[in-house]
Every structure is written in structure tokens, then in C-alpha cells.
Amino acid sequence: MLQGTSLANLALIRVALDTNSIDNYNKWSKMRTYTVQENTKITPSTLLLTLQRDDQERPLAFQPGQYAAISFEHKGKKAPARCFSIVSPPTDQDTLQFSTRIRGHYTSALSSLQKDDIVNVYGPFGGFVLDVTRDKKAVFLAGGIGITPFISMLRYLNRLDADNQISLLYSCQTQDDIAFDKELLSIEARKPNLKTTFVIGKGPIDKLPNDNAATGFISAELLDKATGNNYAEQKFFICGPPGFMKTMVALLVKKGVARNRILTEAFTQSSPRQTSILRSWPANVYALSAIGVILGSLIVGVSDLLRTLPPTTPYKPTDSSPFLLTTARQKQLDQLVNTIPPSPNVITPPSANQTPTYAPSTSTTNTPAPTFAPIYVAPAPRTTVSTPPP
Amino acid sequence: MQYYQTNTALGSEVTLSVVDQDDELKVSELFSLMWRTIFNFERQFSRFLPASELSLFNRNAGSRQFISAEFKDILLAAYRLSQETAGLYNPFILPALQAAGYDHSLVPGYENDQQDDHSRKSVVSIDQLKIGSSWAIIPYGTAIDLGGCGKGYLGDLLASLIEKKVIGYWLSLGGDVVTGGVDDSGNGWKVAIQRATQEGEGNIGYVSCPLNKRFAVASSGIIKRHGQKDGKAWHHLIDPRTLLPAITDVHIATICDKSALRADVIASSAVIIGSRQAKTLLKNLGINQALLQLVNKNGRSSQIKCGRIIHLD
Numbered sequence: 001m002l003q004g005t006s007l008a009n010l011a012l013i014r015v016a017l018d019t020n021s022i023d024n025y026n027k028w029s030k031m032r033t034y035t036v037q038e039n040t041k042i043t044p045s046t047l048l049l050t051l052q053r054d055d056q057e058r059p060l061a062f063q064p065g066q067y068a069a070i071s072f073e074h075k076g077k078k079a080p081a082r083c084f085s086i087v088s089p090p091t092d093q094d095t096l097q098f099s100t101r102i103r104g105h106y107t108s109a110l111s112s113l114q115k116d117d118i119v120n121v122y123g124p125f126g127g128f129v130l131d132v133t134r135d136k137k138a139v140f141l142a143g144g145i146g147i148t149p150f151i152s153m154l155r156y157l158n159r160l161d162a163d164n165q166i167s168l169l170y171s172c173q174t175q176d177d178i179a180f181d182k183e184l185l186s187i188e189a190r191k192p193n194l195k196t197t198f199v200i201g202k203g204p205i206d207k208l209p210n211d212n213a214a215t216g217f218i219s220a221e222l223l224d225k226a227t228g229n230n231y232a233e234q235k236f237f238i239c240g241p242p243g244f245m246k247t248m249v250a251l252l253v254k255k256g257v258a259r260n261r262i263l264t265e266a267f268t269q270s271s272p273r274q275t276s277i278l279r280s281w282p283a284n285v286y287a288l289s290a291i292g293v294i295l296g297s298l299i300v301g302v303s304d305l306l307r308t309l310p311p312t313t314p315y316k317p318t319d320s321s322p323f324l325l326t327t328a329r330q331k332q333l334d335q336l337v338n339t340i341p342p343s344p345n346v347i348t349p350p351s352a353n354q355t356p357t358y359a360p361s362t363s364t365t366n367t368p369a370p371t372f373a374p375i376y377v378a379p380a381p382r383t384t385v386s387t388p389p390p
Numbered sequence: 391m392q393y394y395q396t397n398t399a400l401g402s403e404v405t406l407s408v409v410d411q412d413d414e415l416k417v418s419e420l421f422s423l424m425w426r427t428i429f430n431f432e433r434q435f436s437r438f439l440p441a442s443e444l445s446l447f448n449r450n451a452g453s454r455q456f457i458s459a460e461f462k463d464i465l466l467a468a469y470r471l472s473q474e475t476a477g478l479y480n481p482f483i484l485p486a487l488q489a490a491g492y493d494h495s496l497v498p499g500y501e502n503d504q505q506d507d508h509s510r511k512s513v514v515s516i517d518q519l520k521i522g523s524s525w526a527i528i529p530y531g532t533a534i535d536l537g538g539c540g541k542g543y544l545g546d547l548l549a550s551l552i553e554k555k556v557i558g559y560w561l562s563l564g565g566d567v568v569t570g571g572v573d574d575s576g577n578g579w580k581v582a583i584q585r586a587t588q589e590g591e592g593n594i595g596y597v598s599c600p601l602n603k604r605f606a607v608a609s610s611g612i613i614k615r616h617g618q619k620d621g622k623a624w625h626h627l628i629d630p631r632t633l634l635p636a637i638t639d640v641h642i643a644t645i646c647d648k649s650a651l652r653a654d655v656i657a658s659s660a661v662i663i664g665s666r667q668a669k670t671l672l673k674n675l676g677i678n679q680a681l682l683q684l685v686n687k688n689g690r691s692s693q694i695k696c697g698r699i700i701h702l703d
Contacts, residue, residue: 162530336429340429
């Protein structure tokens with residue numbers, strides 16, 4: 001059995017040898033390479049794309065409900081990146097799954113991806129996230145393919161065996177448009193805390209269990225049933241086309257639900273909000289713009305970038321959501337790391353009076369150090385003070 | 391010539407000092423290397439940063455997570471030291487620490503930084519931490535804080551980065567001091583020990599560090615990082631047996647060891663367990679150089695000292 005000291009020393013040797021490990025943090029935000037493992041249609045118009053992580057890649061650290069941008073090569077050209085909801089849970093370290101309606105050239109190209117094709121993934125993005133520890137009671141309102149972020153959340157809850165009380169109202173035009181229906185019913189069978197109701201706009205509902213089916217649209221009565229008429233303790237997550245979300249928000253506000261308990265995610269493939277061109281523009285796009293369409297491309301690019309991320313409920317400091325990842329200290333650290341001087345900045349004090357007095361660690365500063373401190377030549381001899389750590 | 395540099399990092403003031411030939415370019419590069427390591431370490435392992443690897447790890451408690459090589463090293467060390475100290479050091483103590491009142495950064499300017507609230511989660515024993523080849527898992531509904539283990543690990547890491555490149559050095563990371571080589575007079579370093587007063591002023595003595603060896607002096611105590619919550623006073627050393635701030639007569643424990651990581655954890659454990667049992671604990675852990683500063687219920691101060699290299703004024 002190793003003693004603690006030996007273990008610590010071993011750890012130090014290992015880290016010292018791995019000089020790249022210091023910058024591991026920086027690798028998190030980079031593009032990741034995946035290969036297509038499977039590309040299937042789960043309904044006549046819904047695609048499920050399963051990606052396999054490259055062995056050398058660090059897994060994507062995301063929260064259930066977030067989305068990522070993906071890009072790939074199609075007919076020898078690099079397609080611009082587009083955002084899609086992740087449907088796999090964060091617990092799956094090796095695979096990522098995306099799902100989308102096949103509609104238009106881009107998703108048609110996406111559906112033509114073959115096994116082992118390379119796909120680049122950027123992200124994750126978005127604040128439409130379930131807090132498993134706090135959102136103990138939640139109502140999910142999904143419209144059409146807006147079900148996808150909820151699939152990730154429900155798979156995650158199922159994997160954790162969490163006891164969150166979830167009601168899912170899933171609105172579709174016809175029963176044949178329902179995606180993930182078998183999986184949802186399977187999770188419900190295992191977890192009595194989940195109640196799924198498929199709300200079918202038109203046509204028959206004979207393929208669905210009676211207890212899980214309703215016709216028409218998501219109404220106030222269905223919401224009353226899903227919440228047990230108790231709107232105060234629930235958090236509401238809405239994802240779907242803009243019209244659907246607007247209707248749902250209006251319904252909830254009418255029921256007296258506070259806006260900070262409603263989380264929304266714009267979700268429509270025809271909306272430029274969800275179809276954004278990110279940093280992954282291939283070089284040939286820039287080359288083409290240089291030839292003749294510089295001005296037009298700039299206008300389109302800037303307007304797209306301005307609308308890159310889908311609107312979600314604005315973050316408020318009073319909200320309990322912990323997913324505001326950029327704090328003052330984070331920004332400070334990022335700035336400090338970037339400003340560490342590569343060239344010497346050793347300063348020799350010109351006179352004894354100007355020599356900075358060494359302050360032991362008992363002292364505190366009133367404001368964060370704004371810049372990287374210069375190096376001082378210390379008057380000899382010097383001692384340091386061992387004080388209790390924080 | 392001796393050079394030094396000070397910055398705020400890891401929630402306290404960090405001072406780095408090296409002794410070397412008059413080569414400013416080399417010294418500057420060494421300082422850059424060390425600061426980059428420190429700031430990246432804070433970005434990766436601070437519980438006050440919601441985007442840190444530690445915060446993400448806590449947020450995904452219950453699932454097997456891929457972890458970095460450094461994180462794995464620290465978790466392995468935490469596991470071993472928790473076993474060595476019979477659970478007095480327990481990284482799962484974070485929920486109790488936040489519930490006691492240490493739920494935000496105490497560094498001026500960052501008190502209002504958003505962070506995760508784990509105060510309603512459970513505290514479990516170290517055997518619930520599972521570590522694999524490149525993954526780790528903690529139970530759903532728990533959270534960990536590295537505490538002094540992280541700072542000690544970083545002290546040892548910094549020393550290993552520079553010790554073969556300079557004549558001497560001392561690195562002070564908010565209570566953990568790591569020394570090596572010699573000072574600019576060719577003598578061993580002297581590390582002063584702070585007196586256990588609320589004002590935090592004055593030294594009670596010093597440690598004569600051995601020549602040309604890496605040596606760590608770590609102090610832990612209850613006179614720093616304290617506050618009031620709901621009318622109750624708290625400090626940051628939580629007794630895992632009660633899940634409350636430790637009630638102890640040891641106000642500062644100073645421990646000397648080859649490893650800052652080990653010294654820091656043992657110093658905190660000695661404070662938590664109190665003077666009556668601390669002597670046995672230190673003996674069992676093979677600590678020969680230590681100073682315990684005691685304050686009894688009447689406010690009377692005394693010391694327990696062992697080892698020859700600790701000198702009291």
C-alpha cells in the first residue's frame with residue numbers, strides 16, 4: 001500500500017512529465033471530431049444521427065437540454081455549421097445523438113451521411129437546461145420536433161434514477177409524427193414520476209395507449225390535469241415552433257405562472273435563429289466573397305451572427321439557475337492567463353524607499369488585481385510567513 | 391539574487407520567490423510558467439467557478455465522468471489522505487461547508503459571483519468515491535470540494551516545475567509554503583509562523599527549513615475564513631463527525647512535511663480533532679515537526695511543539 005507522500009510524489013512526477021496537461025482546460029472549448037456511427041429515420045420525416053467520439057477527443061461536457069453546432073463535408077464541400085439539440089444524455093461519454101426533421105437541403109444532406117463519415121461538433125450552447133437538484137417538479141411542453149431537448153433530459157433523469165416529478169405534454173399534428181414514442185412510454189413504465197401525454201391535432205389516435213393520448217391542442221384543461229392545478233411549485237419548459245411557444249406562454253401567464261418559472265427555447269428549422277453560421281465557415285466561402293459578394297455576405301453574416309443563439313428566458317440574478325458560467329472571477333482569470341507576459345518584466349527598484357514591502361498572506365486587497373504584477377527584486381535576507389489557509 | 395512576485399489567486403494572496411543568478415529573462419519565464427499554472431489550476435478546480443471541471447463534476451454527480459489526469463491525481467491523493475486521517479479529511483464535506491455559511495467567495499470583488507448551491511446535498515464517506523482509469527463517479531446528490539488538498543497539490547506541482555532550474559525558492563500559497571534550495575545568502579530558508587490571534591498579526595516563531603531539500607510548511611486554523619450565518623458563527627473547518635464547524639481548542643496547526651499536499655491536509659485534521667487527540671494523530675501519521683497553538687475556553691494561549699527545527703520567539 002502506498003503511503004500518502006509517495007502517492008503525492010508519484011502524482012507530481014506524472015504531471016511534470018505531461019507538460020501539456022497544464023493547458024488541458026483550454027482544450028475544452030475547441031471543436032471536436034466525431035464519426036458517424038448510425039444515421040436512421042425514426043419516423044418518415046425524423047432523423048436520428050448517432051456520432052461516435054474519436055478516441056483522442058475529450059468528451060463533450062454538456063447539460064441535458066443544451067444544443068451543439070455540427071458541420072460536415074457534403075459532395076467535397078464543407079457545409080456551414082448548424083445547431084441541433086442533443087438528444088443523448090450527458091452520461092453517454094462516447095456517443096452523441098442529434099435528432100431533426102428532414103426538411104430542406106441541409107437536413108437532406110445530413111440524412112445522406114454514411115457510417116464513418118467525419119462530423120465536427122462545436123459547443124455546447126444554450127441555457128435551456130434542467131437543474132436536476134432544484135427542478136423537482138416540472139412540466140415539459142413540446143411542439144413537434146421540439147421534443148428533442150426533453151429526450152436528453154428524460155434519458156438523463158432515467159439514467160440517474162432521479163425522483164423528479166415530470167409531466168410531458170407532447171403536441172404533434174398526427175400520431176405518425178410522434179418521435180421517440182416507444183422510448184417515452186418505456187421510461188414512463190419504469191418511472192411512475194413521469195407522465196407522458198401525446199396531444200394529436202388531427203387524425204386517429206388508435207396507435208397510442210388511451211391513458212397517454214389526447215386530441216386537439218394543449219389546452220388549459222390539459223395543463224390543469226398535468227399540474228394537478230398546482231402551478232406554484234412547477235417549473236415550465238417549452239420548446240417548439242414560435243407560434244406554439246407564444247400560445248403556451250400566454251396560457252401559463254393567464255394561469256398566474258411567474259415568467260421566471262417559464263423557460264423557453266426557440267425551435268424551428270425554418271428560423272434563422274436556429275440556423276446560424278458559426279466560426280466554422282470554410283475558407284472557400286471567404287474566397288468566394290472576395291470575388292464578388294463581399295458586401296452581401298457581410299450583411300448576411302452579421303445579421304446571422306446577431307441572431308446566432310436562440311432566445312431563452314433572460315437570466316435574472318434571483319433565478320436559481322446555476323448555469324451562468326461566466327463569472328467575474330472567470331473573466332479575470334481568462335484575462336490574467338492571456339496577459340501573462342512572454343517577455344521579461346523584471347523590475348529592480350531604483351531606491352530602497354520604493355522597494356515594495358512584502359505583505360504576508362494575512363493581508364487582503366480591496367479590489368481584484370487588474371493586471372499581471374511585475375516581478376520585484378527582494379531585499380535580502382527575506383522570510384515568508386505560514387498562515388492558515390482559506 | 392532573490393526575486394518575488396505576488397498576485398491574488400486561489401482565494402488568497404499568492405507569493406512566489408526564487409533565488410538565481412542575475413538572469414532576468416530566465417526568471418521572468420519561470421514566473422510566467424508558474425502563474426500560468428496557478429491561474430489554469432484555479433480555472434480548472436475552483437468550486438467558485440461554475441465552468442470549472444470540479445463544478446461540472448459536481449453537477450453531474452451520479453454519472454461516470456471523464457476526468458483530466460490532474461483531477462484523477464488529486465482525487466487519488468484525496469482518497470488516500472482521507473483514509474490516512476480516518477475520515478477527518480473528507481472531500482465530500484462541501485454540502486455541510488455551504489450549509490454552515492461558506493457559500494460564496496470571500497475574496498473582495500468576487501463575493502457576488504454566481505455558483506452552484508450544494509447545501510441540501512448529502513455528505514458521504516470517501517469509499518463512495520470511485521476512480522477508474524480516466525473516469526470518476528460520486529453518488530447522485532453529493533458534491534466534493536478539494537479544500538487544502540488542491541492547494542497543497544499545486545504547491546508540490548510548482549516546486550517540481552522549478553526546483554532543478556533555480557538555486558532556491560519559496561512559494562507561499564495562502565498558508566502553504568514550499569521551500570527548496572537555499573536563500574540568497576546560501577542559508578536554509580526560515581518560514582515564520584503566524585501567532586493565533588484574531589487580528590492575525592505578529593509571529594510566534596519560525597521553522598528552519600533544511601538545506602537543498604524540498605520542504606513544506608502548512609498552517610491551518612479557524613481564525614481565517616469565518617463569518618456569521620443566521621446569528622451563528624462559522625468557520626471553514628467542518629468536523630465530518632458532526633457536519634458542523636469544528637469545536638476545537640487548536641486555533642492554528644502548523645505541520646512540516648516533504649509534501650505540501652500531505653502537510654495541509656494533516657494540519658486541518660489536527661485542528662478538527664483537537665489537542666487531546668492531535669498528538670496521537672500526528673504520531674501515527676509520522677509527523678515529527680509540528681506546532682499546535684491552543685486557546686482554551688478562558689482565552690488562555692499555550693502551545694504544543696514537537697521537533698527541533700521549530701523555534702519559538
